[in-house]
Amino acid sequence: RAKALGPSQYRFYAPSMNARGHEFLSLEGDLQQALEQNEFRLYYQPQVDAQSGKVVGMEGLIRWQHPKRGIVSPADFIPLLEGSGLIISVGEWVLRQACMQHRIWREAGFNDLRISVNVSATQFNDRHLMDKIQRAIKEEQMIPHLLELEITENTVMQDPVAVIETLNALRSEGVRIAIDDFGTGYSSLAYLKRFPLSVLKIDKSFVDDIGEVGGDSTIVEASISLAHKLGLQVVAEGVERVEQYEFLRSIGCDLIQGYYINRPLTEADMTDFLVKNATQ
Ligand code: C2E
Numbered sequence: 409r410a411k412a413l414g415p416s417q418y419r420f421y422a423p424s425m426n427a428r429g430h431e432f433l434s435l436e437g438d439l440q441q442a443l444e445q446n447e448f449r450l451y452y453q454p455q456v457d458a459q460s461g462k463v464v465g466m467e468g469l470i471r472w473q474h475p476k477r478g479i480v481s482p483a484d485f486i487p488l489l490e491g492s493g494l495i496i497s498v499g500e501w502v503l504r505q506a507c508m509q510h511r512i513w514r515e516a517g518f519n520d521l522r523i524s525v526n527v528s529a530t531q532f533n534d535r536h537l538m539d540k541i542q543r544a545i546k547e548e549q550m551i552p553h554l555l556e557l558e559i560t561e562n563t564v565m566q567d568p569v570a571v572i573e574t575l576n577a578l579r580s581e582g583v584r585i586a587i588d589d590f591g592t593g594y595s596s597l598a599y600l601k602r603f604p605l606s607v608l609k610i611d612k613s614f615v616d617d618i619g620e621v622g623g624d625s626t627i628v629e630a631s632i633s634l635a636h637k638l639g640l641q642v643v644a645e646g647v648e649r650v651e652q653y654e655f656l657r658s659i660g661c662d663l664i665q666g667y668y669i670n671r672p673l674t675e676a677d678m679t680d681f682l683v684k685n686a687t688q
């Protein structure tokens with residue numbers, strides 16, 4: 409995919425692709441300034457308890473409020489951030505923003521909500537990661553056990569010894585770890601068993617199969633049952649329809665995240681949602 413290529417690759421593009429190449433070049437140039445200009449936003453998508461329907465947490469998802477293009481989705485700029493190493497400082501901004509906003513919600517009386525942020529492989533491998541997390545927790549007065557970091561299977565697959573060391577350090581800090589997009593990478597639960605994890609997020613592609621003609625829910629069911637045996641909580645991602653929700657609840661999935669509950673919301677809209685949810 410073109411997006412994953414570094415700037416030096418653009419000269420290999422066929423003429424018909426120049427426009428697209430330029431688009432990404434300029435996006436990449438704009439990204440340098442985006443952080444300084446305060447153009448990133450963190451949106452929040454609720455996670456509800458499948459049984460009670462109550463909000464128990466949320467995932468922070470980055471957006472770029474571009475001055476000319478409007479809202480840019482992370483799929484269009486995270487790869488560029490990764491390529492340029494900017495992901496390290498943007499990731500730190502995300503972490504701090506989530507902790508800061510969490511404190512505001514706590515002060516409004518929403519005490520036990522969990523908040524998760526996505527941590528890319530580059531960020532996870534940053535040797536200052538622990539230091540940054542400890543400082544963010546301290547300075548933003550975050551409650552460690554309410555903070556969750558989402559990493560993908562591929563991050564975990566890189567260098568097991570180093571990964572276990574980092575995960576143990578995070579665990580002793582009290583932070584929870586979730587495996588994101590489970591089922592799309594090259595790991596297995598048998599492999600993941602070795603790591604100190606708290607949460608498994610089943611990828612939307614498996615949830616999509618639920619209730620489809622010819623769809624197969626075997627993987628979802630097996631993942632939930634094995635995850636529970638390993639002591640992991642399970643979140644289903646990308647739940648869009650009532651029959652998916654009902655099915656997931658009936659097979660014991662713990663938490664539900666998806667458009668069926670809500671899309672990612674601005675902090676103001678999330679506050680309204682929390683208020684409504686609490687009084688329901
Ligand atoms: P993800 O972490 O797996 O996040 C879930 C994505 O699925 C989000 O897309 C969310 O808006 C979308 N989604 C949730 N429910 C539904 C649904 O019911 N239907 C559909 N069609 N989509 C749903 P989003 O916000 O565009 O983020 C895409 C990816 O970008 C994320 O996938 C994550 O890998 C990455 N990302 C987002 N924010 C950050 C960040 O702060 N740091 C890093 N490193 N990556 C991020």
Ligand code: MG
Nearest residue numbers: 467526558588
């Ligand atoms: Mg995620």
Ligand code: MG
Nearest residue numbers: 588589609645
């Ligand atoms: Mg995911």
Ligand code: MG
Nearest residue numbers: 588589611612
């Ligand atoms: Mg994803």
